[in-house]
Amino acid sequence: xxxxxxxxxxxxxxxxxxxxxxxxxxxxxxxxxxxxxxxxxxxxxxxxxxxxxxxxxxxxxxxxxxxxxxxxxxxxxxxxxxxxxxxxxxxxxxxxxxxxxxxxxxxxxxxxxxxxxxxxxxxxxxxxxxxxxxxxxxxxxxxxxxxxxxxxxxxxxxxxxxxxxxxxxxxxxxxxxxxxxxxxxxxxxxxxxxxxxxxxxxxxxxxxx
Numbered sequence: 194x195x196x197x198x199x200x201x202x203x204x205x206x207x208x209x210x211x212x213x214x215x216x217x218x219x220x221x222x223x224x225x226x227x228x229x230x231x232x233x234x235x236x237x238x239x240x241x242x243x244x245x246x247x248x249x250x251x252x253x254x255x256x257x258x259x260x261x262x263x264x265x266x267x268x269x270x271x272x273x274x275x276x277x278x279x280x281x282x283x284x285x286x287x288x289x290x291x292x293x294x295x296x297x298x299x300x301x302x303x304x305x306x307x308x309x310x311x312x313x314x315x316x317x318x319x320x321x322x323x324x325x326x327x328x329x330x331x332x333x334x335x336x337x338x339x340x341x342x343x344x345x346x347x348x349x350x351x352x353x354x355x356x357x358x359x360x361x362x363x364x365x366x367x368x369x370x371x372x373x374x375x376x377x378x379x380x381x382x383x384x385x386x387x388x389x390x391x392x393x394x395x396x397x398x399x400x401x402x
Contacts, residue, residue: 282320289313321366329365329376331358336380340372341365345379355383 293309296302321327331341336356347359358378365376 279324282323283317286313286317286320289316324368326366326368326373329367329372331365331376331378332361334358336378339375340367341376341378343380344377346382347379348384349381350384351381352383352385354381357381 289309290313293306293313296309297306318328329340331337333354334357336343336358341358344362345360349355349359357380359381360379361376362379363377366373
């Protein structure tokens with residue numbers, strides 16, 4: 194069967210908006226990027242927490258600085274008070290020395306002056322002892338360079354006194370285990386060789402027939 198007529202063309206109208214407008218299709222294919230609401234909320238909370246932490250750290254720093262200044266002032270006041278109390282304890286020594294000088298002038302006695310000086314020395318040592326400061330007893334004890342300084346050597350004929358303190362030139366003082374001032378001493382040195390040589394040089398007694 195021959196078709197005499199040309200087939201009619203069917204036209205189809207696409208009513209989809211993105212099909213009609215290419216730009217609209219492109220817009221529809223690329224969605225707008227947005228954070229999910231949960232992530233945004235977490236991000237906001239994190240930023241607030243960081244801000245609060247910074248403020249807390251700054252506040253702690255200011256409080257620590259203020260505490261340090263207060264502590265420093267309290268220590269200065271305490272040290273000043275202890276100095277005043279320390280010097281106050283020794284004012285009695287001045288009173289006793291003045292009394293001793295007055296008594297010496299009135300009696301013209303050397304013994305009165307000596308007695309006054311001795312009493313003040315004992316009072317002074319007792320004041321130091323109340324503060325935990327005492328003189329070191331080193332006489333006839335082994336020489337210790339941590340406690341004393343050797344300023345001389347004395348020959349001794351007793352071997353037990355070798356390298357021992359023979360004389361205390363200036364007393365040393367300590368507070369507990371801490372040496373406040375080392376003593377100045379003379380130490381002994383045993384002269385065994387010289388003694389044996391002197392014995393050899395002595396004439397040998399001859400027996401009489």
